[in-house]
Amino acid sequence: SRSTQKLTQNLGSVLTRKKLDEEALQELEDALVAADFGTEVAARVIANFRRSRFGREVTDEEVRTALAEEIAEILRPVAQPFEPDPKLKPHVVLVVGVNGTGKTTTIGKLAQSYAEQGKRAILVAGDTFRAAAVEQLQVWGERTGAPVIKGPPNADAAGLAFDALTRARTEGADVLLVDTAGRLHNKSALMEELRKIIRVMRKQDEAVPHSVLLVLDATTGQNALQQVNVFKEMVDVTGLIVTKLDGSARGGIVVALAQEFGLPVHAVGVGEKATDLRPFDPMDYARGLVGIA
Amino acid sequence: VFENLSGKLSGVFDGLRARGALNEADVTDALREVRLALLDADVALPVVKDFITKVRERAVGQEVLDSVSPGQQVVKIVNDVLVEQLGGAGAVPLNLNATAPIPILMVGLQGSGKTTTAGKIALRLASRLRKKVLLASLDTYRPAAQLQLQQLAERAGVPSLPIIAGQTPLQIAQRAMETARREVYDVVILDTAGRLSIDQEMMEEVKAIRAASSPAETLLVVDAMTGQDAVNTARAFNEAVGVTGIVMTRMDGDARGGAALSMRAITGAPIKLVGTGEKIEGLEDFHPERVAGRILGLGDVVGLVEKA
Ligand SMILES: Nc1nc2c(ncn2[C@@H]2O[C@H](COP(=O)(O)OP(=O)(O)OP(=O)(O)O)[C@@H](O)[C@H]2O)c(=O)[nH]1
Ligand SMILES: Nc1nc2c(ncn2[C@@H]2O[C@H](COP(=O)(O)OP(=O)(O)OP(=O)(O)O)[C@@H](O)[C@H]2O)c(=O)[nH]1
Ligand SMILES: [Mg+2]
Numbered sequence: 115s116r117s118t119q120k121l122t123q124n125l126g127s128v129l130t131r132k133k134l135d136e137e138a139l140q141e142l143e144d145a146l147v148a149a150d151f152g153t154e155v156a157a158r159v160i161a162n163f164r165r166s167r168f169g170r171e172v173t174d175e176e177v178r179t180a181l182a183e184e185i186a187e188i189l190r191p192v193a194q195p196f197e198p199d200p201k202l203k204p205h206v207v208l209v210v211g212v213n214g215t216g217k218t219t220t221i222g223k224l225a226q227s228y229a230e231q232g233k234r235a236i237l238v239a240g241d242t243f244r245a246a247a248v249e250q251l252q253v254w255g256e257r258t259g260a261p262v263i264k265g266p267p268n269a270d271a272a273g274l275a276f277d278a279l280t281r282a283r284t285e286g287a288d289v290l291l292v293d294t295a296g297r298l299h300n301k302s303a304l305m306e307e308l309r310k311i312i313r314v315m316r317k318q319d320e321a322v323p324h325s326v327l328l329v330l331d332a333t334t335g336q337n338a339l340q341q342v343n344v345f346k347e348m349v350d351v352t353g354l355i356v357t358k359l360d361g362s363a364r365g366g367i368v369v370a371l372a373q374e375f376g377l378p379v380h381a382v383g384v385g386e387k388a389t390d391l392r393p394f395d396p397m398d399y400a401r402g403l404v405g406i407a
Numbered sequence: 408v409f410e411n412l413s414g415k416l417s418g419v420f421d422g423l424r425a426r427g428a429l430n431e432a433d434v435t436d437a438l439r440e441v442r443l444a445l446l447d448a449d450v451a452l453p454v455v456k457d458f459i460t461k462v463r464e465r466a467v468g469q470e471v472l473d474s475v476s477p478g479q480q481v482v483k484i485v486n487d488v489l490v491e492q493l494g495g496a497g498a499v500p501l502n503l504n505a506t507a508p509i510p511i512l513m514v515g516l517q518g519s520g521k522t523t524t525a526g527k528i529a530l531r532l533a534s535r536l537r538k539k540v541l542l543a544s545l546d547t548y549r550p551a552a553q554l555q556l557q558q559l560a561e562r563a564g565v566p567s568l569p570i571i572a573g574q575t576p577l578q579i580a581q582r583a584m585e586t587a588r589r590e591v592y593d594v595v596i597l598d599t600a601g602r603l604s605i606d607q608e609m610m611e612e613v614k615a616i617r618a619a620s621s622p623a624e625t626l627l628v629v630d631a632m633t634g635q636d637a638v639n640t641a642r643a644f645n646e647a648v649g650v651t652g653i654v655m656t657r658m659d660g661d662a663r664g665g666a667a668l669s670m671r672a673i674t675g676a677p678i679k680l681v682g683t684g685e686k687i688e689g690l691e692d693f694h695p696e697r698v699a700g701r702i703l704g705l706g707d708v709v710g711l712v713e714k715a
């Protein structure tokens with residue numbers, strides 16, 4: 115894919131060499147760093163790789179395939195599709211993340227896939243702060259045929275979520291997708307508001323939200339580790355969705371996240387349209403990272 | 408996870424306590440740590456390599472002052488070079504040296520903060536410089552994008568171009584400029600849709616918008632949390648539209664913000680402003696020395712001094 119062009123070029127120079135020597139390994143490690151693996155994880159991956167391959171005569175193809183396999187091995191345990199539980203009416207999903215990562219769009223995409231499966235989804239416009247956030251979600255509701263529950267501007271998101279839950283239960287909806295305002299993990303007051311949404315919904319049902327999805331932008335560098343760490347701590351994130359993988363960012367941070375937290379990666383966003391959500395495929399992802407199209 | 412660079416560097420030189428000039432070997436050891444620190448702060452790899460070369464040239468052979476350790480001396484050199492590379496001391500203001508109505512074009516990846524920043528700049532120009540500012544959204548793609556800018560304009564107390572459904576971004580740009588000329592505005596801020604640097608069609612579109620509006624400023628809006636991809640984004644947007652200034656958003660987060668150095672190095676354009684919050688008031692001048700301290704993990708010494 116286009117997004118791997120740069121890395122392919124990086125690897126290109128080492129791949130013509132016959133022997134996998136120190137210098138070649140260093141260049142491979144650099145290529146991983148340049149894909150946002152982070153210095154520690156890149157070093158670790160290459161250390162494992164060198165143990166098994168060092169000094170061997172290898173072709174380009176073999177190096178790439180073996181490195182992709184090494185990376186896929188790390189990603190496999192976290193590749194878990196997201197399936198709402200059909201016994202729950204509704205399965206309550208809270209969508210969280212820092213500003214602008216693609217939360218609202220991802221909700222639109224999820225609503226689209228449920229519509230295609232004949233499931234009834236209800237959307238909750240829980241971002242009552244950002245300009246036109248409600249209207250943005252309403253457009254997604256119209257596109258996917260999902261009803262959107264909204265309150266007045268600057269309404270209390272927790273109260274809105276509570277009312278939406280009541281309605282979704284009454285109507286026997288399959289999925290309740292709760293959008294939230296983007297917030298930086300280091301702002302404790304905003305993180306506390308997120309906890310309040312959960313607390314208030316639990317007055318109605320102890321078990322909700324059944325899923326808390328953290329939406330991450332693939333363009334993000336090492337700060338993603340901090341984001342996941344804090345959101346997980348504060349709101350018990352159950353899984354990740356990585357967006358904007360159609361861009362030039364390679365999203366190597368996901369490898370670091372898999373090693374550090376082991377949270378499921380449910381899906382990846384590859385565009386701005388309703389149908390641009392894909393399952394997370396570890397081998398595909400790994401092959402993309404090392405430049406095998 | 409991240410150990411303070413100055414601590415690490417002192418470690419490298421522990422027991423060494425060398426006096427006299429910094430030699431090649433000392434500097435090489437120290438620069439290994441600097442390299443890691445910069446990469447962990449999300450400075451892009453090719454930019455780190457150039458940076459290290461510059462520091463090495465500056466450091467080797469330099470006398471170590473009696474009052475500091477060799478490690479501290481290297482930290483000082485690293486910090487100096489970093490501040491320089493980020494644009495030297497002081498902030499570069501928006502360029503308003505053009506005949507009114509002065510167009511300002513906002514470009515960048517999806518979700519980087521363009522629309523919010525457009526509103527913030529409008530508020531700043533209107534309230535601080537008493538400029539008559541028109542906000543115009545050219546985003547016909549993202550759901551409710553034009554409405555978002557309209558609502559931000561209301562919050563900023565600044566007019567926005569009336570929304571006409573069905574117009575193309577280029578047509579809106581032309582209408583914005585005509586309106587601004589007719590109604591005698593000082594500044595027109597043109598907010599564009601987010602686009603990927605590898606999306607050729609969308610990049611062509613923004614080129615056409617630029618050609619039609621001849622902006623005095625083309626501001627690339629970048630998320631401070633951006634990783635290694637900063638170089639690709641910077642290069643592609645600069646080649647397509649000639650970036651004249653950079654805005655780093657979400658500096659209110661805890662990312663080290665190494666993308667600032669990458670962006671500046673690739674485009675050569677000054678970082679002019681930083682976003683420090685979701686609210687319309689959350690916009691500040693860029694201070695290279697503060698961001699240098701942040702990237703290196705040395706703390707915002709200058710900021711603390713100024714606030715005291
Ligand atoms: N190219 C691309 N763009 C995406 C993807 N997902 C979302 N976007 C775009 O990213 C921008 C931000 O998306 P939103 O869904 O508004 O993000 P958000 O997290 O809800 O933002 P806030 O509510 O403001 O925090 C929009 O322009 C989306 O079209 C993706 O997978 N690929
Ligand atoms: N914390 C914080 N949030 C910001 C800042 N700047 C923008 N945001 C938020 O980031 C999100 C995205 O901002 P937008 O202005 O919609 O971004 P955009 O670049 O116009 O997005 P598209 O038009 O979809 O490409 C919103 O939730 C904003 O409130 C900032 O400096 N700090
Ligand atoms: Mg949103």
Ligand SMILES: [Mg+2]
Nearest residue numbers: 521522546552
């Ligand atoms: Mg916008």
